[in-house]
Amino acid sequence: ILNLVDNALLYNHTGGSVTLRVESTRKQAQLTVRDTGKGILPEHLPHIFERFYRGDPAHGRTERGSSGLGLSIVDWIVRAHGGSIAVESQVGRGSTFTVTFPLAPA
Incomplete structure (x- = not known):
């Protein structure tokens, strides 16, 4: 959750x-993190969960840097717990990340 909010x-x-x-x-159970930020370019969406993928440098971080991890x-941890993660994004309007976990039967 921390990485998505960050x-x-x-x-x-x-x-x-x-x-x-x-x-x-x-x-x-479903957790949604939605922002009204820059959004993610469509050509980058299929790759954002890949290790070391950093997308377009002109569209990304500046002062803090990023390892692309x-x-x-986040994807690895979610899947390790039997969940899934999805993203929807529009450039200039923001992104929505949705994490879904199955619940154990009561």
């Missing part, structure tokens, strides 16, 4: 917003 804050516009939402049903680690 990215949402880092790639957001000044005065933009970050929204976290948690929902559950009997079968699954954050989202791949």
Whole structure:
């Protein structure tokens, strides 16, 4: 969660917003992190969960640098717990990351 929120804050516009939402049903729990930031270019979306992938340098971090590992680690942890992660993004409007975990039967 920390990496998703950190990215949402880092790639957001000044005065933009970050929204976290948690929902559950009997079968699954879902966490959504939504921002109103820069968004992700469509050609980068299929690759953002790959190790060391950093996307377009002109569109990314400046002062902090990036190893390109954050989202791949998030993906690995989510999958290790039987979950899935998805992203929707529009350039100039922001991104939404949705993490879904199955819930054990009661």
